């Protein structure tokens with residue numbers, strides 16, 4: 001994710017809070033943030049959803065296939081936020097068997113009716129209505145980022161000059177506000193989704209658009225299929241009136257979804273994407289791993305951009321007109337950032353928010369790498385310098401890069417996980433040399449593909465390639481805090 005705007009808001013809130021001197025609650029400093037325990041593992045998620053624009057609700061049906069991770073279990077705990085649950089059943093062939101459950105606005109605890117053994121797959125069916133606005137109103141409190149996951153923008157068309165759109169934002173744990181899942185970064189599954197919308201709108205989701213069916217009520221059902229597994233926070237759905245500008249990379253679709261008036265300039269904004277895909281594939285030694293790559297813009301989007309697998313969303317400020325683009329594309333760095341996440345974040349995913357830098361340091365550093373490649377070493381150095389200054393200005397000397405104690409997981413999206421992490425990668429590159437650095441990234445990606453990872457896995461990849469013990473480096477820079485201070 002790229003949180004340009006969020007960071008600005010956070011700083012404002014932080015300085016306001018500082019001036020009021022509220023009593024400090026430090027109880028969080030004793031709460032170790034462990035990775036989510038895996039009792040059941042997601043295997044596949046099949047969704048059938050239909051938005052209700054008049055109420056800003058989503059009618060959903062979910063078929064969730066799971067299996068116990070190791071120990072036998074007779075229960076399943078799904079994250080399902082702010083929903084009205086209508087039915088929960090076990091699917092046995094063509095038959096449904098009703099299951100007992102408890103629900104408390106956040107968790108759906110299901111009694112599976114019998115023990116399931118490790119590796120024994122089962123499919124649970126949940127029929128529900130998601131009510132994101134009601135959920136957020138009831139529970140938002142002081143969260144830094146919206147928690148409702150599903151956003152209806154101008155749903156009744158009452159605001160002039162604003163398009164009607166729907167988009168979702170999963171990171172950190174908000175996709176469970178529009179479909180039931182195990183909303184943890186160390187889960188992943190394949191996915192199918194059928195989205196039924198008014199026929200005037202286009203849809204975007206993860207994976208491939210397999211079919212479109214016109215219905216008799218002036219709606220259309222689009223069926224998207226994602227055949228490679230990814231984490232639940234990377235699921236995405238976007239709906240609206242967009243012009244889809246088509247591009248390609250090695251025979252794969254590369255699409256830019258923009259508001260119609262930006263159709264003519266879409267390639268001036270996003271048109272370097274295929275070249276970036278070639279560049280990132282080359283330096284990692286891993287070809288862009290997914291079936292397609294689309295980018296879409298979202299009105300009133302809550303962050304800068306988000307790397308949903310094969311379906312990145314950008315803040316609508318990405319849309320610059322021809323006159324603005326004369327001065328250069330201000331969004332180029334963000335396009336690189338989200339694209340590199342398709343490897344670092346989506347293909348290999350951080351095991352927990354504590355290890356977030358495994359996603360964000362690489363995305364941050366991609367902006368240096370792309371500038372260096374596209375505009376030369378000075379441009380890369382300038383990008384690097386700006387990142388360093390961003391970290392130093394944040395006064396985060398007391399924060400470890402990998403952090404097991406934090407007050408709110410949203411705080412992990414800071415100048416340490418991003419800018420400092422990017423500079424640590426740059427230092428590591430200088431330490432081991434270019435060819436060892438990129439070879440190590442290749443080993444890290446290949447060893448951990450379609451899995452979650454923690455910082456030690458990165459260390460092990462570098463140790464395997466270089467033949468050197470790097471515990472000292474990781475202990476100092478990943479598991480400790482601070483930075484060198486020079487007095488001249």
Ligand SMILES: [Zn+2]
Pocket residue numbers: 001002337341359360363
């Ligand atoms: Zn990011």
